[in-house]
Every structure is written in structure tokens, then in C-alpha cells.
Amino acid sequence: MTDILFNGVGWTDIALTLNRVAVGMFFMFSGYHKLFNAQRHRMLVNELMALHIPAVRINQWWVPTIEFTAGGAVFIGLLAPLAALGLLVIILVAGATSGRQRIKAYKPIDEADRIDDWLYLPETLYAFMLIMVISAGAGPYSLDAAILGQIDKPGALGF
Numbered sequence: 001m002t003d004i005l006f007n008g009v010g011w012t013d014i015a016l017t018l019n020r021v022a023v024g025m026f027f028m029f030s031g032y033h034k035l036f037n038a039q040r041h042r043m044l045v046n047e048l049m050a051l052h053i054p055a056v057r058i059n060q061w062w063v064p065t066i067e068f069t070a071g072g073a074v075f076i077g078l079l080a081p082l083a084a085l086g087l088l089v090i091i092l093v094a095g096a097t098s099g100r101q102r103i104k105a106y107k108p109i110d111e112a113d114r115i116d117d118w119l120y121l122p123e124t125l126y127a128f129m130l131i132m133v134i135s136a137g138a139g140p141y142s143l144d145a146a147i148l149g150q151i152d153k154p155g156a157l158g159f
Contacts, residue, residue: 016132017141020074023129027071027087034064051097066090074133077142084133091130095123 033040044064048056066086073083099121108114118124138144 013140016136016139019129020077020080020133020138020142023084023087023126023133024071024073024075024080026126027067028075029071031064031067031069031071035061035068047098051101053097063090074130074138077138077144080138080142080144081134084130088127088130088134091123091126095121095127099123 034044035041041060041064045056045060048059053059067090070083070086074080074087099118102121103114103117106117108117
């Protein structure tokens with residue numbers, strides 16, 4: 001019992017896999033809707049223009065394409081740390097632009113409330129989830145693990 005209190009219940013591989021699958025699904029679905037749903041795409045364009053994001057003509061397609069493709073890669077665990085890094089850049093920009101606007105609208109009453117508001121943003125949560133994938137990799141239940149398993153076999157690379 002003491003071991004559980006200090007070290008947790010274990011099953012870290014399952015927890016990391018659930019984290020990877022959840023954050024990958026979020027970005028995959030988000031990017032898909034921004035690419036293929038006219039109303040969601042228009043909302044994205046309007047937000048990019050309102051936030052004065054440069055190169056809206058490029059970013060209106062580039063950002064959701066990265067969200068969709070990198071989100072799918074994180075979801076299935078294919079080059080997951082690299083895909084998560086690309087998504088981390090997007091989510092950090094989103095936090096610094098639209099997140100900052102939402103924090104202003106919350107009207108924090110002091111610095112502790114401002115920190116609380118930043119921690120309340122979904123962008124912050126997704127950033128931490130992506131950092132976990134970047135740090136821990138895709139884990140044993142992924143395409144990365146399957147590929148590495150094949151590469152590690154003797155003679156797999158012809159040597």
C-alpha cells in the first residue's frame with residue numbers, strides 16, 4: 001500500500017499511450033474540421049484576421065493541415081516526437097495570440113489569478129500533453145515501436 005501512495009499504481013505505458021492517443025485525436029479532428037467544414041474554415045480565417053496573424057492565405061491551410069497530419073501521426077504513433085513538436089509550435093502560437101486575448105477578457109484580479117487563468121486554458125493542457133509525447137516518445141503501443149522492433153532484428157538493415 002505504501003508503494004502505491006509514493007510510486008503510483010504503475011501501468012505507465014498505458015497512461016502514456018492514452019495521453020498520446022487523446023492529444024493526437026484532438027488535433028486530427030480539429031484540423032480535419034478546419035480543412036473540410038466550410039463553417040469551421042471560415043471561423044479559422046476570421047480568427048486569424050482578427051488576431052492579425054500574418055500570411056492568412058497560407059496559414060488558413062497550413063495550420064489545419066499540420067494539425068490534421070501531425071495529429072494523425074501522434075494518434076497512431078508514427079514519428080510521434082517530431083509530429084508532437086510541430087503541434088507544440090502551433091499550440092504555443094495559439095496560446096500567445098488567442099489565449100492572451102481570452103486572459104484579458106477574464107480580467108484577472110491579481111497575479112495568482114492570472115496564473116490560474118493561464119493554467120485554465122486548453123492550450124496549456126495540450127502543450128503539456130505534447131511535451132509528454134516529445135519526452136517519452138510514442139511508447140510500446142505504436143507504429144514507432146513496431147518499426148523499431150523490425151529495425152532491431154539482426155539483419156533487418158542488411159548488415
